[in-house]
Amino acid sequence: MADPSTYRPRPGEIPTEPGVYRFRDAHGRVIYVGKAISLRSRLNSYFQDISALHPRTRTMVQTGASVEWTVVRNEVEALQLEYAWIKEYDPRFNVKYRDDKSYPYLAVTMGEEFPRAQVMRGDKKPGTRYFGPYAHAWAIRETLDQLLRVFPMRTCSKGVFNRAHQVGRPCLLGYIDKCAAPCVGWVSPEEHRAIAEDFSDFMAGNTGHFVKDLERRMQAASKELDFETAARLRDDIVALQRALEKSAVVLPDATDADIFALADDELEVAFQLFHVRGGRVRGQRGWVSEKGAEQLADIVEHLLLQVYGDESREGVPREVLVPVAPSGRANLEAWLSELRGARVEVRVPQRGDKRALLETVARNAQQSLARHKVARSGDLTARSQALQELQEVLDLDEAPLRIESFDISHVQGSDVVGSMVVFEDGLPRKSEYRRFIVRHGTGDDTAAMHEVLTRRFRHLVTAPAPTESDVRSGEQSDAVSGEQPDATSGEQPIGQPVGPDGRPNRFAYPPNLVVVDGGLPQVNAAAAALSEIGVTDVSVIGLAKRLEEIWVPGQEFPVILPRTSEGLYLLQRVRDEAHRFANTFHRQRRSKSMTVSRLDGIPGLGPARQKALLRAFGSVRRMEAATVEELTEVSGIGPALAVLVHARLTGDQARVPGVNLATGEVVD
Template sequence: MNFEFVSADYPTSPGVYLMKDTLGRIIYVGKARDLRRRLSSYFRAVQKHTPKTRVLVSKIRAIDTMVTATEKEALLLEASLIKKHRPRYNVVLRDDKQYVLFQLDKKSEYPRLRLTRKVVRDGSVYFGPYTSSYYARETWKLLGKVFPLRKCSDSAFKNRVRPCLYHDMKQCLGPCVNVIPHDEYMGMVRKVEMLLSGRAGDLLAFLRKEMDTAAAALEYERAAVFRDQIKAVTKTVEKQSVVLGERTDIDVLGLSESDRGVALGLLFVRRGRLLDKKNFFWPGLSLEDGEEILQSFIAQFYTATKFIPTRLIVPFEFDMDGSAEILSDRSRTPVRIVTAHTGEEKRLLEIARKNAAIGAREKKNDSILDVLAAKLHLQGLPNRIECIDASHLGGEGMRVGMVVYEEAGAEKSQYRTYSFPELEHSSDDYAALYSWVVRRIESGPPWADLILIDGGRGQLASVEKAFADNWKEEGPIPQFASIAKGPTRKAGELEDRIFLPGRKNHLPLKGGSPELLFLQRVRDEAHRFVIGRQRKSRKKKVLQSEVLSLPGIGPKTARLLWDAFGAVDRMKAATEEELAGITGIGKKRARQIYEAFKDV
């Protein structure tokens, strides 16, 4: 039965609309300045719509609306709902991880340079981002050797009574024990800031002058220090090319269309230098969807904990004021979204477009989802797969681990473990899986298109019954499948068997087929994840128990010792001074702990 649209049923206010299919699933979330006018446009002149929109309209069976006070609020709500529900026909940002930044905490008396993935508005200065954490870490190590700022945390710095190993390795100036005058330390900080803020030329000129002065004064060791710093600066900036005459921070967004979809190329330009790049791809879209792509990308990608530049260059004009206002609120500084005007900006936009085109050609087709849908007789593509594995060690530590795959790729930030103390010593996998379903439903969407269970027909039936007993959502219950070991009971063997609800025999999947190999890989990841978490928890419990058995050490002190050392042997080997240096443990208690360890 097709959806009958009646425009009078919808308000003329700004807000968000949610389109649902026959099964009640949210398939599209949109925003509008005038909900009635926007929704009416879907049902007028359907033949003029893009193929994507025509398919979307054909699947609509219900439309819900949420009214907001302003269009800006609608844009924010739309981004939040897209992230929550991940609708099939929306532009959903799959790779929205936080990239690596350098943080220089200038408010500290002795600032340190560290790597972080989140921006905190605390007066610190941030440099980046870097899409490669390896490159960022290598750069940090290189800078740490030639610009030896402190490495320790603020709490460790305040409680330290003697220099650490970094000082012995000459990779820290030892400000914790006043080895270096404050002015000299801050001079080193200024050098690091000059380098990371794009003033490498000024820094190199200064260092060469200092090196020549030291050499002329026959201070060859000091001259060698400046020589090493010059080499480090040169090595750091040689991978960056100057693309703008002005020292400004901008991001450049370029779009490119292929026969399979649309790619977006993102360039990070910091202080006039091209620092890094990243590509994104959405299958099934065309450049006619360009405005939706840009608005959705900007709202989803630039979160409050990311570094947001003062200017974004986009390939064409759209309703940019609302997006710019949101970014300005998140960064607490004015942000402009503009099109390219100068020759330099147009050249950068073309570079971004070419990178997007290359990324689109390199993007592999996720056809495995189509194969899975056909082989497992699923209703639609399994864009979100949750795989669960119940595990225990001799009946102890009963846990269910859940790994998540979206668009056939692992989403490690969404991995979860669920513990069930009430099932301790029971060894009841079925009860654990049933309890997991209850907890999973309580946690809410996004819901899986497919839940894969590590086990046979019994485990599958337990999960199916639990959903039937507890599901109260409007939409349909997720689809299920289980994967069991074959005749030899070895994980990963070619004869692993796939079971579906209501089917007595396993599916006749060919050993070594792409769909079976993919399901085995997902199952093995779930097994690896839950076993790793279980062993880590067990080890921690044993170690804490061993520490708590010592006289005079309670749970709070055991927690402090565990966080500081991580192993009982290291605790026993610690000196009184090292124990006293732990925040929360004074000299008196450190003496008691030291004596307790001596008697063990």
């Protein structure tokens, strides 16, 4: 580990203004991001007597190799920039809040022409309204089934919708009055969007006027002796009431609030969040995190940044109730108010219904922490034992905290692809998985492995890591926008955490251990690839499937670990995950190559123009029946190309003399 005094800034160099700072390791990777009212005061605290620092902070400053900072105008800008950097770099030593499960949401895709209601997980997408999260997907489907009687909006996939549009008949939901069937024109796009907006308004908590409106219409129909309509409206009211019964009223006056509670011990902290909309609990979430040197007030602040950083205006409530006042509460309230477009209050309830609800959420947090510790105790011990065992058996300088595994997949030399999976601290890090299309695929696994590893490591020695002065020259500014750059799409030098365009690299930093699937030939090919490009500080091993033996380059005999070894079990997991990832990619490539369209091979008709034609006509059969003039009405299709497409689909060779319609080639 490095001596912090070797990269400590010179006296008086650090400004006293507010700002955000980053620690980087020897590979240039950002390992910690923080903010401060006074950068000089905060950074100087890291370079005092390290024995007085918290163990986690001490490890961080000893792992670091440089520190840099950005000056901003005020604390709110520092808050925004800190969140953007933490999201961009995912620093190793920042507190991470991991969901204790993957929660489903009820999503309404308002960004589409015909909005769709569906169950969604994962990252939130722009143009989509989310309600929840719910504990179970079946709870969403039950609620949705009840509400479709009153709000008959689309729930089908794009494929089902397009097929119904082509054949002119709706699906079963249209015939049983649980869909307004915009696919066949039973309602206009504007009418269907109004249904979706009413549905979203109901889910957001504005429920009272819908029930009252249905009751008024039912009574009016009854007075006019239209008992069939009155009965249908009565059933709609019952459906709404059943949907409302699934979420009990917990706060009066239609309160919109998010209630956070925590339970902690010396090592970890568990959070629970209840979403209350219209006085009813609409969803629940949970996080578990390791505790570092931060105080609970700082942890609560970081949690709120993570929860609301990606939320739309509708996702931020009027009140945020927390068990501990976050540090910088005024700045948080200003930031949340800016997100919502109206005042947001962050406070600690002291008495009444809100305090009672906070205590209920706190009990849930205590149970969540207890379940997590029981589940993780054995897993953490096993992972630590596995890493230590691999370090001893393979004679490594340090434990392999980052392991990368590579595999090749093909069928008789066709569609050759490679995969790279990453395990950090014994756990998969799927955001850093990579897929490779082997450019010179011959069916030779060793040659393909050589190419994949060369492409992975070729920049490691060709691009020097940036110096502290190089980084600072482009980083210090008087103001920041808080915008986060997009991920780069090209291969960038591994030694540089940020490319020339300021975007983060695809490959973060070199691994401690490389695992390839195979025996001695595959290991030697991998070692040769690394040796050719000058990488000498990365260990390479191979794990053969037959006897699960470990092959090391230059050794005549393999290393045999007991079948009960935790180290062997970890290597098997890494190898099998690389195999699964490679096979999945290969199947996708093979399926795509086997799908042949009648439009393929027409000169000048690429994928974009094919999509435009299919969007305009719906199918190749309708395209075949179209005239040349109708084809030219599609954007991007000129007269000459329209004649060629029409001739290919109809087989009319006379329309395009001198052209082979099968291949598109000019013939004599």
